[in-house]
Amino acid sequence: MTEILVQSGIEGAVPSAAGRVVDHPAWPVLKDAVETIRPWQSADGSIDFEADGAPAKGIAELTVDRVISAVDELSPLVPHDAAYHRALVADLRRWAETGFQVPDFLDSLLAFQPAAHREDGLQHLVVFPMYTQNGNPDRNFEAVVLRMVWPDWLAELERTRYDNPLFCGITFEDFTAGYDTNSAVLFPETIAVREAPERFSWGGIFCDREAARFRRVTEAAVDLLGLELPDDIREMVGDQDRCQQAFVLWDMVHDRTHSHGDLPFDPFMIKQRQPFWMYGLEELRCDLTAFKEAVKLEAEGVPQARDVQYAVLFDRMFRFPVTGDRVKNYDGLGGQLLFAYLHKHDVLRWTDNQLRIDWERAPEITNQLCGEIEDLYRAGIDRPKLVHWFAAYDLVSRYLAPHPGSRWAKGPEALDTSLPPRKLVDEVLPDEFPLSMFYEALSKKLKHVIASTKGITATSGAEKVAA
Template identity: 85%
Template sequence: MTEILVQAATEGTLPPAVRVVEHPAWPVLKDAVEQIRPWQSKDGSIDFDAEGAPEKATAEGTVGRVIAAVEELAPLLPHNEAYHQALVADLRRWADDGFQIPDFLDSLLAFQPAAQRADGRQHLVVFPMYTQNGNPDRNLEAVVLRMVWPEWLAELERTRYDNPLFCGITFEDFTSGYDTHSAVLFPETIAVREAPARFSWGGIFCDREAARFRKVTEASVDILGLELPDDIREMVGDQQRCQEAFVLWDMVHDRTHSHGDLPFDPFMIKQRQPFWMYGLEELRCDLTAFKEAVKLEADGVPQARDVQYAVLFDRMFRFPVSGERVRNYDGLGGQLLFAYLHKHDVVRWTDNTLKIDWERAPQVTNQLCADIEELYRAGIDRPKLVHWFAAYDLVSQYLAPHPGSRWAKGPDALDLTLPPRKLVDDVLPDEFPLSMFYEALSKKLKAVIAATKGITAEDAQRVAA
């Protein structure tokens, strides 16, 4: 079998239907990785003196199984030849060095999925990494994924939304670190000796986002008694339509972090700022995607209207009540969007029923985007601390600060002799608590959101059936 695949890859005749996850080496690889993961410490190393640790020879043998499986699967993926060779070398070096803190920089640099984006192309990815919104430890993970790059999306990227590093992706299969709420594959999460000068790709699993969105939105609509327009109800029931909406949303959102006035990437956590600044940045990027979707709808792009309601519903229903309340900047952005629309009478919560003015929703949502953009433009001429207070004022127009907040009392309540980064310590973990509306919604949605842990497109289809 392997010799035939090698020959086919060399001749360029490898059949596109061959799935990595159907090859007998994949379950071997997955099982070996799952054996290694519990042996690892938080930093990815293996402490052989720790309780439950294996013999060093056992760990070496298990990594050997990983290497053998990668080498057996590699002919299925000739486009990843350089990466798989570097991966094998990194795995061997990790074992030869006694399983210290892993360093997979060489294989990370060799993995270049954005260089040749092709719809449906498979990738086998093995790295020691943490998973955002998933596992905080740098465990070894193995993932088989497919690229989502249909021609309509590629055309929009070429002509309107240049984003050469963006990879829309879907799951084929994964190890335990992705049996979580994580829906991204980011190079920043991988264990390396030093960060590269620049990262060359970033992947977002639109199938998980779509499946989670559908499950939470369906529950929210039922709980809130919301009547949906026919086309939006059909979209929520259609996994493929939702995936297309999310991959377009993600592509525009991702590029917005480096466009506009005063952009910054929330991943750069060294930019120590109050968490409402991260919340506004994430919301700015989402609302930019919304604004662009309004334009695209006018231009006849079929996915554009779906993007608008994916942004509205995910932001208003799931984001505010997901995760812990400690510095929850995505939750803050969702609260702000709902409160803004509520104050402008686009959403009404009356008689235990939510009503939305569908005609005015795009206009008023774009208005919030304009308010945040104006905040950023004015921030160019402000000192950092003054800009933070201006942002606080914008948020607190619509969300009530915690009664015990020092920031809510204004500059006189803070020690302004300290540098701005020190004043971040005076921000309460839950500076803007949930409103009574969201407290009630959270109790009813909590179990639904928890049930989306590890969800896949197949899971969503089974639920729909």
């Protein structure tokens, strides 16, 4: 791959113009063809030719041919994707030949193996029928050009301490409409296939979008709350490259934590119905584990480690609680819990309309919350499921006030415990732990800033939000 110049920094390769997929004339052709197909598709990815606005079948076939031709032209720029692109073309042809029914792209999914060759700056051209998490819920076609983020320092940490062979840190080059949203992941389970593979072999997280979104919301929140930042953290928030480095390390440790530790349940690998605070605690546990590891790494002199700690704190406390709707918002719940815990342990003070943080005590107390969640998990293996759910509820409700109408807050005697645990999930209120007055006010102030991060990338994130 002579056109790819691998660098050690997070920005990755800086290829010649001829080597960039997005600079090739076939890329806008591919993008336009995919955008033409997307509105024709039903939620399951098929095309109903009887529906209003549907094309003639011959037009759909010609448009798929345009996609295939563009992929064939672009594939030599990414020779490591050659087997995947051959399978992709075959899947596209089969979709057209079988009448544009529900798409099945299992063969091309199995052929796409980005984690098998993680090289910093390596670009990939990806086309799949898929939904985008936190974006488009329908399985429309998407075309994405991305780059791998795999600098030497990260590769060494993964090899020696945080084994995560499926993890892919990635950045956007360009994308179709399904990614002009809040989605910051590329996961194989979102792709339309006839059957799920026995195991998935990769998972990608766009650290450039996460970093740009973090920077914009954090800058606005810090200004609104009058928070005085240490000089090095203020510099980090203003630096896209540093934030990307922080997020790719955070994501790598977070991702592996889902399968590490004392796990009384495995919420994401085994499909099961649970109260949303269980998912909230799991996500927060993974974030706080990344925080705890970053404290260790900072002591060992890893430059990115301090940035990870404050990325976790600020994203969790400022963005997560006021992002999205309030219906069983488990990421929002985790952010509320972290803020309340630090506040009740006097690390945070909201006084005279100004937020103050005890920077020296913040790592210790944040790790203390991580320890409480770990203790909950450790004890969970000896508990029946429903007892464990109540223990988790007790942990959360020690720091967050439940809704006054909650039956769960009244304890087991308020519920029909003769029912299977999954049935009792129906008794959970949509907003079981409402926002505090502080967060209600912050939400009103930040909602326009958060809305402005839709579709954000490293380039667009550099622009300041208009006052």
